[in-house]
Amino acid sequence: MAHVANDDPTSPVQRERRTRILDATIALASQGGFDAVQMRTVAEQADVALGTLYRYFPSKIHLLVSALGREFERADAAMADNPVPGDTQADRVNHVLNRLTRGLQDDQHLTEALTRAFMFADRSARQEIQGVGQLLVRMLTRAMRPGATASDEDRAIARVIGDVWLAALMAWVNGRSSAEETSAHMERAVRLVLR
Amino acid sequence: MAHVANDDPTSPVQRERRTRILDATIALASQGGFDAVQMRTVAEQADVALGTLYRYFPSKIHLLVSALGREFERADAAMADNPVPGDTQADRVNHVLNRLTRGLQDDQHLTEALTRAFMFADRSARQEIQGVGQLLVRMLTRAMRPGATASDEDRAIARVIGDVWLAALMAWVNGRSSAEETSAHMERAVRLVLR
């Protein structure tokens, strides 16, 4: 107990297990959405015992929100490399949102699984949810002020836009609005808030 | 089949059963939140067989979203009677939101149950969700333009505000923001959109 041999409590083997689990989650979600992500199936496909899966992710919701977090981290890293095109704040923010939206709308099942998990999550997944929210705000504020640090006001605006984006995504996933309506709604919201 | 004796397919007894079921749902939700609303318990408390409960509401989600709809209808009716106070659009909209928010924040368990059900709902509950969304938009547009009919632009703005409100409510329910932060975030969003 007193001797900590390693700062990082996870060994390479464990990191690789975690990756396998998240990969299996994404694959199953892409294939059949939220319902297809069954804990027994994830465990089997990741070649891991059910108990081990639960040791890594304490619930299905944690698992799916963590998967969403990994996807967002990838998107964030990809967008951090080259600057967002566009002349105005609204243009750049819309570009980021369109990129995120398109990436998701190409895979409706995956989107449905990740969105619903995010929406359904309760306090126990607070940390994971907060991580996803911060990534979203980070991507949006970077589009608003490339290269500069964002003010509190900027972050509040980004959060509003993120809220609307999530709601719009949910409406799309639930078949209440088409892809066109969704992006129109988003652009209108961005135009309203960023002016 | 050819003879329809009654426009309304539900008898008074059935309406009363439906009311009992929704009452039991609200009571259980107030008491212990989403998890406490168990279908067997609802059926028992409403003095109805489990199969009958499922005949009235095809899933727990439908049940809870319908309960939310009934609450919103009540709020809508209550607010339709006397005009919303406030000099500007933003003032009146904030008033409506505060009223809705306070009504919900007084009962955190109920809010958690209804919000999470609304968020988790899938396409099969599309109709119920849409009803709730329309009620929210109706309450907001009435605050924006008392006595007048709302334009498409008005409705789009109201929808944006409704989106942010739901997201803020979710953040509050999940313990990611305090009641004060929630209302501050809401007021800021309204100020951004309505100017």
Add this chain to the structure above:
DNA sequence: GCCATGATAGGAACACGTTCCACTTCGAGA
């Protein structure tokens, strides 16, 4: 090399949403 300890495997068991079935009750039309 050997041991202690934590991680993993394998699988049974439990809870709750959901489905199904056999039977009963109710109410409208002949």
Add this chain to the structure above:
DNA sequence: TCTCGAAGTGGAACGTGTTCCTATCATGGC
């Protein structure tokens, strides 16, 4: 009043998320 179909009852059964238990395995310290 009788009959018939729809609605309701009571309860068994099933699926999937979650928990738990025991045996096995791997690893770091002696």
